[in-house]
Amino acid sequence: MKKYIIFILIAILGWTLAQTFKAIPFGADRRGDLSNPNKVAAYYLRQSPETLQTANSITAIVVNFRGFDTLGEVTVLFLAATGLASILYRKEEEDKTEVERVSLPSSSLVRTGAKILFPLILLLGIYVFVHGHLTPGGGFQGGAIIATGFLLMLITYKHFETNHNVMVWLESLAGLAFVLVGLYGLFMYGSFLQNTKSVGTLNDLISGGLIPLIYIFIGIKVGTELTNILDILLKIKPGREQ
Amino acid sequence: MVISPVHYIVAPLLAAFAIPLLTKIYKDAARLVPGIVLLYNVIISFVLMHYISQNGMISEVIAGWKAPWGINLVLTPFTGFLATMVSVLGFIIWLYGFRFKRTLKGGVVKYYEILQMMMVAGSIGVIITGDLFNMFVFIEIVGITAYSLTAFYRERNGAEAGFKYLLIGSLASTFLLLAILIIYTQTGTLNMAQIAERMSFVPQSMKITALIFFLIALGIEAEMFPLNTWAPDAYEQAPSPTSATFAAVVSIAGIYALVRVLFTLFDVSGVHNYLIVMGFVTMLIAEIAAISQKNLKRMLAYSSIGQVGLVLIAFGIGSKLAVLGAIFLMLNHAVIKALLFMTGSYFIYNSDDKRLIGLNGMHKQLPYVSALFSLAAFAIIGFPPFSGFWSKFYILISASDQKMLYLIIGILLITIIELVYYLRAVGRIYFAKEEMKAVAHKPSSNALLAMSLLALFIIVIGIYPDIITGYLNDAAGALLDKAHYIQQILGSK
Numbered sequence: 109m110k111k112y113i114i115f116i117l118i119a120i121l122g123w124t125l126a127q128t129f130k131a132i133p134f135g136a137d138r139r140g141d142l143s144n145p146n147k148v149a150a151y152y153l154r155q156s157p158e159t160l161q162t163a164n165s166i167t168a169i170v171v172n173f174r175g176f177d178t179l180g181e182v183t184v185l186f187l188a189a190t191g192l193a194s195i196l197y198r199k200e201e202e203d204k205t206e207v208e209r210v211s212l213p214s215s216s217l218v219r220t221g222a223k224i225l226f227p228l229i230l231l232l233g234i235y236v237f238v239h240g241h242l243t244p245g246g247g248f249q250g251g252a253i254i255a256t257g258f259l260l261m262l263i264t265y266k267h268f269e270t271n272h273n274v275m276v277w278l279e280s281l282a283g284l285a286f287v288l289v290g291l292y293g294l295f296m297y298g299s300f301l302q303n304t305k306s307v308g309t310l311n312d313l314i315s316g317g318l319i320p321l322i323y324i325f326i327g328i329k330v331g332t333e334l335t336n337i338l339d340i341l342l343k344i345k346p347g348r349e350q
Numbered sequence: 351m352v353i354s355p356v357h358y359i360v361a362p363l364l365a366a367f368a369i370p371l372l373t374k375i376y377k378d379a380a381r382l383v384p385g386i387v388l389l390y391n392v393i394i395s396f397v398l399m400h401y402i403s404q405n406g407m408i409s410e411v412i413a414g415w416k417a418p419w420g421i422n423l424v425l426t427p428f429t430g431f432l433a434t435m436v437s438v439l440g441f442i443i444w445l446y447g448f449r450f451k452r453t454l455k456g457g458v459v460k461y462y463e464i465l466q467m468m469m470v471a472g473s474i475g476v477i478i479t480g481d482l483f484n485m486f487v488f489i490e491i492v493g494i495t496a497y498s499l500t501a502f503y504r505e506r507n508g509a510e511a512g513f514k515y516l517l518i519g520s521l522a523s524t525f526l527l528l529a530i531l532i533i534y535t536q537t538g539t540l541n542m543a544q545i546a547e548r549m550s551f552v553p554q555s556m557k558i559t560a561l562i563f564f565l566i567a568l569g570i571e572a573e574m575f576p577l578n579t580w581a582p583d584a585y586e587q588a589p590s591p592t593s594a595t596f597a598a599v600v601s602i603a604g605i606y607a608l609v610r611v612l613f614t615l616f617d618v619s620g621v622h623n624y625l626i627v628m629g630f631v632t633m634l635i636a637e638i639a640a641i642s643q644k645n646l647k648r649m650l651a652y653s654s655i656g657q658v659g660l661v662l663i664a665f666g667i668g669s670k671l672a673v674l675g676a677i678f679l680m681l682n683h684a685v686i687k688a689l690l691f692m693t694g695s696y697f698i699y700n701s702d703d704k705r706l707i708g709l710n711g712m713h714k715q716l717p718y719v720s721a722l723f724s725l726a727a728f729a730i731i732g733f734p735p736f737s738g739f740w741s742k743f744y745i746l747i748s749a750s751d752q753k754m755l756y757l758i759i760g761i762l763l764i765t766i767i768e769l770v771y772y773l774r775a776v777g778r779i780y781f782a783k784e785e786m787k788a789v790a791h792k793p794s795s796n797a798l799l800a801m802s803l804l805a806l807f808i809i810v811i812g813i814y815p816d817i818i819t820g821y822l823n824d825a826a827g828a829l830l831d832k833a834h835y836i837q838q839i840l841g842s843k
Contacts, residue, residue, distance in 0.1 A: 124559065125528075127555075128555065128556060128559040131553070132532075132535045138535070140538070146538070147538025148419055148538060148539050148540065148541075149538065151419050155419075172413055173413065173415055173419065173420055174420075174421060174483070175412070175413050176412045176413065176421045176484060177421065177483060177487050179363070180488060180490070180491060181487060181490075183363060183366070183468070183491055184487070184490050184494055186366070186367070187366075187465065187468055187494045187495055188494050188498075190461050190464050190465060190498070191465060191494060191495065191498025191499075191501075192498070194458055194461035194465065194498055194502060195498060195501050195502070195509070195512075197458045197461065276370050276371070277371065279370070280368060280370050280371045281371075283363075283366075283367030284364065284367045284368060287360060287363050287364050287367065290360065291360065293413070293414070294356065294360075297414060298414075299411050299412060299413060300354075300360065300410075300412050300413065301413040302413050302414035303413070303414065
């Protein structure tokens with residue numbers, strides 16, 4: 109009985125939602141006038157090539173117009189990693205007993221392949237976040253690609269270890285650098301995260317002022333953080349008591 | 351101006367990213383740095399409050415894009431007051447928990463301190479932001495930290511409570527995002543002042559759907575009935591400083607978000623009555639549940655939900671005096687409930703029984719803590735001359751101004767329930783027959799200082815409420831004057 113009531117309730121909820129979203133035309137042009145913007149979307153599309161000299165307007169929105177949100181999202185990821193570490197923290201005495209990763213022995217084909225692919229994946233990740241202001245993609249995507257590279261190594265080689273110290277330093281310094289770039293805007297131009305006045309020319313690798321710099325920091329931070337999360341999760345033994 | 355509202359967020363963020371490095375150099379940095387940062391937030395709160403009282407509200411622009419285009423932080427007398435309150439309580443709770451887990455070596459303390467600090471910083475962010483999506487991001491920050499801290503003690507049932515909280519919190523985030531999506535497609539902006547301005551052009555059906563999603567999502571955050579089932583478990587299982595933070599900081603941010611959306615964004619009639627009804631039901635059910643609790647922290651958690659219900663009732667009445675009473679009650683709830691959790695956790699710590707029976711005869715071992723607990727219990731029921739009296743007094747007067755006789759009777763009857771279970775706890779401490787107890791863990795000096803500061807506040811405000819009513823009056827005015835809010839933010843184009 110209870111099951112049916114829940115089902116009916118969900119159906120009503122879904123129907124109401126569908127009705128509401130049906131009224132919002134899909135794919136319609138809602139930007140309005142670009143030359144005299146009245147909605148934020150039109151304003152962003154106009155300002156990112158003009159003022160910021162950034163070819164990828166999504167990057168301009170993510171890093172500059174709504175850079176504060178992005179700082180918040182980077183923090184959410186950081187806190188998720190911290191929270192995970194605090195929950196899965198192993199006590200000192202437990203630490204001494206060798207905790208091995210959960211992974212099955214892999215064939216030499218996989219091992220050789222992983223070795224060849226690993227640097228290429230890292231390179232692709234770095235490429236994606238360095239060119240975040242020119243081509244689709246950016247810090248989060250690049251960071252995620254780097255983490256997949258590490259994941260490949262972690263599951264292929266049982267004794268592959270990320271250098272924990274280097275990871276902590278990279279992660280912290282990237283986060284600090286993001287905030288410090290923001291503070292640079294605050295002290296130089298009076299507004300947190302404000303871009304520099306010299307933004308370069310559109311479509312150059314060095315353009316968009318501080319935008320590519322911030323995206324590189326985000327890329328490093330996201331990459332190291334996701335790698336840390338994967339490392340922590342892979343070290344949980346199946347069925348380990350608490 | 352040298353100090354700007356953005357420091358509220360930047361300082362904790364810098365500290366959070368730096369703590370993993372600093373602990374490599376100096377081991378106790380993880381404990382000290384959050385305290386320094388939270389103290390800094392307290393100082394800038396007072397500087398900014400002074401500035402607002404002289405020059406009117408601040409609208410701080412981020413990344414150099416003016417109000418409707420970029421993200422802005424808004425410090426009105428209302429948000430400034432709440433931000434100050436949250437900063438001060440965040441610092442006092444840090445002081446209380448300074449020696450928390452001192453016996454544990456290395457890593458885990460670092461994580462705990464970062465999460466605890468960011469929970470306070472995220473709550474301040476929710477309060478001071480003027481952008482709807484930015485508010486969502488800060489609610490996420492508070493949520494993530496809160497889930498992790500709830501599950502901090504895996505050995506107890508923390509993991510289960512944390513998981514429950516995580517599920518319902520994710521539901522809240524999803525619904526909040528859907529509501530923001532609907533609002534964005536209709537108004538083409540995320541700035542709250544501009545949304546408020548354009549709300550009258552939004553079709554009624556969209557408005558209602560968005561409102562329902564907001565009510566569900568923020569109702570979960572604000573612990574409104576029937577969306578608060580996560581709260582008692584989370585309060586009970588979290589470490590004690592975290593429980594105090596849930597009551598004093600996180601619930602305040604949740605109520606703020608709900609009130610900001612309902613008062614500033616929407617102009618739908620009937621919302622006020624809805625708040626009164628839901629507030630009353632929340633209060634009634636929570637207090638009835640509290641009276642049947644066997645566990646002290648769980649009882650306090652239900653009492654917290656009850657207080658939130660009363661705050662919602664007061665906001666629902668909607669007159670200036672009622673809103674003043676509501677903000678006063680938020681302040682009192684934060685201070686008194688923090689003190690109750692702080693003192694209560696010493697009782698739990700000192701008895702092998704987590705249940706209320708463990709309180710029996712506690713006053714012999716912990717005389718000072720017992721006195722503070724009783725003081726807080728009397729204050730939250732609303733006995734004069736404690737601060738809790740005045741907030742309830744204002745709310746009842748405003749209800750009588752609006753001729754809401756049944757509401758007054760209802761609130762007073764529920765107060766009797768409150769009286770019963772708090773006096774029962776106090777009675778156990780002082781008059782119950784003492785059982786055999788182990789050696790008492792005396793409270794550390796920093797915890798004593800933190801608790802005494804809160805108790806001092808309760809007594810001083812109780813005797814001289816005039817110190818604070820001026821600020822409360824400005825705060826209530828700032829919340830209700832929507833036109834001024836819109837004009838101040840968008841006018842500076």
